[in-house]
Amino acid sequence: TPGPKMASAVDHWFMALALGVSLLKCLFINAYRSTDFEVHRNWLAITHSLPVSRWYYENTSAWTLDYPPLFAWFELGLSHVGRHFDENMLRIQREAYHSEATVLFQRLSVIATDLMYILATRECCRSVSVQKASKDILNRPSFVLAVLLLFNFGLLIVDHIHFQYNGFLMGFLLLSVAKHLQSQHLQGALLFSVLLNLKHIYLYVAPAYGVYLLRSYCFTKDHPDGRLNWRSFSLLRFFALGSIVVSVTALSFGPFVAMGQLPQVLSRLFPFKRGLCHAYWAPNAWALYNAADKGLAVLGLRLGLVESGPQASMTGGLVQEFRHTVLPSVSPSVTLLCTPAVLWLFLRPHCSASFLRALVLCALGSFLFGWHVHEKAVLIAILPLSVLAVQSREDAGIFLILSTTGHYSLFPLIFTAAAAPEVSLMLLFTLFSFCALTKLHRCSLLGFLERLYLLGVAAVCAVCEIVLPLSPLGARLPFLPLLLTSVYCAAGVAYCFTRLYGSLLRTPGHSKAKTS
Template sequence: TPHDPHLNTSEWTLDYPPLFAWFEFGLSQAARHFDPNMLRVENLDYASPATVLFQRLSVVFTDLLFIYAVRECCRCVGVQKGSKEVLTRPSFVLAVLLLWNFGLLVVDHIHFQYNGFLFGFLLLSVAKHLQGQHLQGALLFAVLLHLKHIYLYVAPAYGIFLLRSYCFTRDHRGKPDGAIRWSSFSPLRLLALGGIVTSVSALSLGPFIVKGQLPQLVSRLFPFRRGLCHAYWAPNVWALYNAADKLLAALGVRLKLLQEAELPRASMTGGLVQEVQHAVLPSVSPSVTLLCTLLSILPALASLWRRPRGGRAFLRCLLLCALASFLFGWHVHEKAVLLAVLPLSVLAVESREDAGIFLVLATTGHYSLFPLLFTPLPIKVCLMLMFTIFSFTGLGALHR
């Protein structure tokens, strides 16, 4: 209510889906044994040694799910012929690329978040689909969406893949490979998938729907007033758009076509999260970014629908959806590039071409995370160099 005394207790509000709140509630049950003062909502900027110790231990403990997911992914990659040495096996290279991923180390263990725990759900879901256990994969992804909604980026790939490859039985007699036989459609399988999604959604959103608080929840999950770009500009299309707008504005002032006093302040490079207006080019709305994203993923979704080629095709479509959302999405965070880098590791150990793409994407994507650690830390440079060197040498040895 407007008169709630706790409404303005803290400037930090939970902008994750409800299941993540339950996850934090579980953490709080252990946190009170370390330092109860860290659980006081009004205790802003509180940092005791016990609090820091608990936070670090909680990240390490929840990373066990990520480690298990990596193990399952390693079971999905084949053994290369003639690779008797452990160091040249695809499973070993994949394990190092995932467990020692520079971006995940920076975001979770230095910048401090629980992305390893969340990516564990994603990789485990992908592994289940690669293993043909589609209902388990769907359940894991449904839970993941209600833990963090950034994974909506790849939800279209899940929807098309499950509808085409699970709800339709594989019967291509008398038809080209991948052609649809509508008689093979299974309503029971569709109901099973719908039951999973509905059950998880009801568990997560049900209390807010009953109390009429769903609009407030949606406004926190999708705060469009944060602006087109994040504070430091993820390297995507809108970063180029912003740069072009600034160049055109400077050129217009120099040529006396524009008055500098009439131009909007150059606040989009101030390191602040806020809504800004472009000076020369048309300002971009959330609907425009959504349209651009949908148009860019349509070819991948159409290809997956027309020619379902198993789990690898699904994984490739997932990557394209992640990259398209990163390039065209609204208020994209720099760390969103990991949504493509981590799953691409699976394809990189199996294909020479994908390995080349991985090396380019991982190197540039990881470098773009440096602004998250804005203080000069030699450790971030050393960690990235070590990971990059292993990526080139490990994949080079694997693919000769």
């Protein structure tokens, strides 16, 4: 455990980093405006202007409320601050509304609520193992982790350029992870329950939480040989966890259950009619599947084996259902796959590394095989993996591949060509990640083929941003750059998933969590 002087020094450099990244975010206030500005502005108007009973029925705008109730209450709280900037933003209307005051408020609200993320990062830094103090700050896992989390390129581009509140939400996830690493399991469970009722996408990692808490908290003792001791199951602990989950969910959904609106709320939260893929393909298994279907359709058309070519709707950038031409079409039930990796936690009772790897695997598994996955969902895996990267050489190598491919795949969120500031930010973050993690672990982290693959990302970028825009092929096939980006990055994400799965299976069963 670090002494008071060391803790004070850590607080000083951490506060400097937190202040620096907050000032950096302010530079993006006048960045381009995405449709998500209107989405959240409309939610501010809905929650501020209408009674609770009409929140999940209002459909004047196309951007209806489709987050869980706790996030709706969060929007209501923001609206009471926003009215002091521009009351017109709180009017429900079909047309989009933008004003300089509205945009300023929305940008500042993201920066302000990121305090939750800063707090979570601080707790994660306190939770990583510290072998010995080092005068070289790059040899300190806590410092490297703080930079990897606070200056994460993905969060900067998604929240502070594109615009969303992922930092606020990821703060709950990382703080929950930190509490579990510190063996404060009830606090961790409470934070995760709140998170699920803020945004249901975090159901991706719920299996890892459920198995880990059942195995490591509800079972209090193992046999001397490490086997599970069924007699050590604690009903008191089980009911304590259950009461936390039920209480938070009841507070969130209770009013809507009482009004008989639960089916309506759930229909908004799980809109399966939006189609298999998002308007811009996430780099997952379905991007590979779609590309294979299009390739086979084109080949079959030329060989006279199929009567019609691939459907343009699949690559039209629209949110809708479509059917594959050659390969079997995928239904929502097919995508409801849960990786069996979390079951391995039953054999890893006190290993926090196993919990984190299972959490990342759940996130990546859902990202690879989920229905209507958004590109930004890859951050649910990248950010927790940062904690493992500063403690494990193997995890550091996986992190470098996943963060590079996952972050590059976010560029299509910006509807203009990749601008110099965004490219520079990614290059700086990537270079720091490579240099700091290599120095921290004092060895090469990637093999030859892995380095060659990452060099290919630069080649794909050059083709998509320079070659295709200047060629007739790019004008004829405007979706081709995104297809190349998604398919190439999907291969890297799938590779990371495979390596992490093997890493989880090789984790020693009885290495206890190390916390500082």
